[in-house]
Amino acid sequence: MVEKPLSQLNSGEKGRVVKVVGDPLLRRRLVAMGVVRGAEVIVVRRAPLGDPMELLLKGYYLSLRRNEAENVFVEVDGKQT
Amino acid sequence: MMVKVALIGNPNVGKTVIFNNLTRGREHVGNWPGTTVEKRVGRGKHKSVTMEIVDLPGLYELTASSIAELIARDYIVKENPDVVVNVVDASNIERNLYLTLLLLELEANVIVALNMWDVAESRGYGIDVKTLSELLGVPCIPTIAPKKVGIEELKDEIVRATQKRRVGGRPISYGDDVEMFIGKIETIILRDARLSKYPARWLAIKALEGDERALKTIEELAGPETLSEILSIVAESRSVLGGDPEVVLAERRYNVIRVILERAVRKREVKLILTDVLDEVFLNKYLGIPIFLAIMWTVFYFVFEVSEPFMKLLNEGFIMLGKLAGETKTPLASLWADGICSGLGFVLQFIFPIIFLYIALAILEQSGYLPRAAFLMDRIMYNVGLGGRSFIPMLLGFGCNVPAIMATRVIKDERDRLATILVIPLMSCAARLPVYVLIAGALFPEYAGTVVFSMYMLGIILAILVSLLARKLVPGLKGKPAPLLLELPPYRVPTLTAVLSFAWRRALVFLERAGTVLFAGALILWFLAYFPWGVEPGSGDSYAGLIGNTLQPIFSPLGFDSKLVTALVFGFWAKEVVIEALGILYGVEGEEEIRSVIAASVSPLTGLAYMAFVLIYVPCIATVAAVKKETLSWRWAAFLVAYQLTLAYAVALIIARLGSLL
Incomplete structure (x- = not known):
């Protein structure tokens, strides 16, 4: 298991949220939207211009900017990159 | 008998259609006092009970940091509606129930409308309504709003709920460690009669979460000593819970939801849903932006070109009307012709682009494309100090600034919206073009086209500079754009009546104001x-x-x-x-x-x-x-x-x- 910021995941990669850090307001919004410890997140795609990214979590699609996704740390299966 | 019913739910859950079904079109659109947040109130009748239905803003939570959320929670706490109908997207039930839990905390008399029941089924959700109702402790009614399925049952339930008023649902347990702190704060709150008009447990939870408004209320009503007593408990909880209480509480709520769903919902795997297929195209790396531009061109054409003949006709009509006064040789005749008639013609002509604009916006919004447009354009807009949702209003500015400024309603964050309003007038509108054409044609006959184009570019460059500067300097706008956290809801076919009634009402509001x-x-x-x-x-x-x-x-x-x-x-x-x-x-x-x-x-x-x-x-x-x-x-x-x-x-x-x- 490797821990890294959600912003570093590629499209199609899956991770499990381990912690959410950063600005309190952003963090509160994130947890209310279901980005909580233990939640499974799949990166669906990035926008054509490279940012923001689209995620699938808790059965719905959520989009976050890179600088927001940097505050979400996820555990990813598999090899060290 | 007249009962007060509040309608609340996440954005994109079909709340508006439920509202229309309950009120059957009898409604009043205005603003919540002192804000630009839209307030819709309607009346409906069921079994000799008259219902006054208030549509609360679409939201995900009930914090003190957003105007819309404060409006909603103040309404529930202070106006104390007889029933709160929580419209839930059944196909997205896990995240939707988060708000439901917050409403139960608020001790509202909740009824859950499990809307989009058909979508949920097609997505493989099998929801056991009876078990869900038992676990939440409130009635749950499956509905499919556009097809009017479940609406009668919902009305029955509203009437029933007003007769036997429930206080909240089954209390959610946050776990012993958290409950200990909630209990301690609750005891302090219950001690003070001045705080008795607020639900004690709710106020305790909000205080524990560090909610500014709750802490201020406690200080104002019970005094600074009580506040500092509570704050020391909050501080203690931080070390015991190993994190910010508000994050811990949010996690616990999702745990409660998980436990409920494990018992009440069976999920069947469904391969690809239509939305996934459509997004493969609309958000495609190569096709996404060209398609977006094509859609924008269509909207532009529709709003400005289609409305132009109507505008001309109306204007000419009023000029004809003005001529009824005969020769404008007297001040009074001139007041009639050149003042009143041409003034009315000028004002009323805006109704056409505005109606067409609202039709276009309603279609974009109800179909689910609007958030996708924001997703596609966010990077560019973020770099100039705004957000993705600002793009469409700014683009419309090239047609006419007036509908463009009205269109900023799609921007949820108030500061982002104000910043956008301030730069829209730099988008060179169609009315300015004839001036450039004339002057450039007269003075630069060789390069008239280049000169006119450079005026448009100058406007765009200035808009970028003004926006960046405003976000650094202007009080009320200072700071970074609001976080994106944008939900991309499933695509849906817009309903014609909803689109038209939306557009017509909005246009009337424009005329009034x-x-x-x-x-x-x-x-x-x-x-x-x-x-x-x-x-x-x-x-x-x-x-x-x-x-x-x-x-x-x-x-x-x-x-x-x-x-x-x-x-x-x-x-x-x-x-x-x-x-x-x-x-x-x-x-x-x-x-x-x-x-x-x-x-x-x-x-x-x-x-x-x-x-x-x-x-x-x-x-x-x-x-x-x-x-x-x-x-x-x-x-x-x-x-x-x-x-x-x-x-x-x-x-x-x-x-x-x-x-x-x-």
Whole structure:
């Protein structure tokens, strides 16, 4: 298991949220939207211009900017990159 | 008997259609007091019970950090509605139930409408309604709003709920460690009778979460000692819980939801749903942006081109009406024809682009494409200090600034919305184009196209600079754009009646609010152009001409003579009037002649500075009225006028000075 910021995941990669850090307001919004410890997140795609990214979590699609996704740390299966 | 029913839910859950079903179109649209957040109130009747239904804003949570959320929670706590109908997207039940839990915490008399039941089924969700109702402790009703499925049952349940009022649902347990702290704070709150009008457990939870409004309420009602007692418990909880209580509580809520769903919902794997297929195309790396631009072109065409003949017709109609007064030789006849009729024609013509705009926006919003447009454009807009949702309003600005400013309603964050409103007038609207064409054609016949294009570019560059600067300097706008956290809801087919009723109501609201300001402005300008009575209207001898003459010295560094300045005064009314005014001032008629007069009397450099000034200074009185309406403040409208005049002057001066050095 490797821990890294959600912003570093590629499209199609899956991770499990381990912690959410950063600005309190952003963090509160994130947890209310279901980005909580233990939640499974799949990166669906990035926008054509490279940012923001689209995620699938808790059965719905959520989009976050890179600088927001940097505050979400996820555990990813598999090899060290 | 009259009962108060509040409707609440996440965005994109079909709450509006439920509202329409419950009220059957009898509704009133306005704003929540002191805000631009829309308030819809309607009436419905069921089994001799009259229901007053209030549609609360779409939201995900109930914090104190957003106006919409404060409105909703204040309404529930203070107005104490008899029933709160929580509209839940059954196909997205896990995240939707988060708000449900917050409402139960608030001890509201909740009924859950499990809307989009059909979508949930197609997505493989098997929801056991009875078990879910038992676990939540509140009635749950499956509904499919567009097909009116479950609406009668929902009404029955509303009536039943008003008769036997429940206080909240089953209390959610946050776990022993958290409950201990909630209990401690609750004891302190219960001790003080001054806090008794708030649900004690809810206030305790909010205090534990560090909610500013809750802490302030406690301080104001129970005094600073009680507050500091509570704050020390909050501080203690932080170390015991190993994290911020608000994050821990949110996690626990999702744990509760998981446990409920494990018992009440079976999920069957479904391969690909339509939304996934559509997004493969609409959000495609290569196709996404071209498709977006094509859609925007269509919207643009629809809003501006399709409405143009209607606008012309209406305007001409009012001119005909004005002629009923006969020859406009008396002040009264002129007031009728040139003041009232042409003023009404001017004001009312805006209704067409506005109706078409709202139809387009409603289709984009209800279909689910609007958030996708924000997703596609966010990167560009974020770099200029705004957010993805600002793109469409700004683009519409190239057509007409008035509907563009109305369209900023799609921007959820208040500061982002204000910043967007301030830069929209720099988007060169269609009314400014004839001015550029005329002057560039007269003074730069060889490169007229390039000159006109550069005016558009100048507007865009200035918009970027102003936006970046405003987010650094202007109080009320300072700071980074709001976090994106944008939900991409499933695509849906918009319902025709919802689209049309939305557009029609919004257009009427525009007329009510902006119409009066506009009409008054039109009459003032009429007076300035036609008085003192007997002068050639709009000429140098009229009051407007007098103003132009008086102001001229201020503009001499820019090279503008008094005719050019007087035409600018009329440009306040509408930019295309600048040409007409120049014609009158020079005493010539027809574009060809105005062109040759300008070529003879204005230097190319002055012409360039003049075009820049026309681009930048206040677009028109209708825009100012729209800004006033959408910001609810004369202060912002005045700020807009002031900054635009200053910027226009500065840019024109730079052009005049730089040019004279060459």
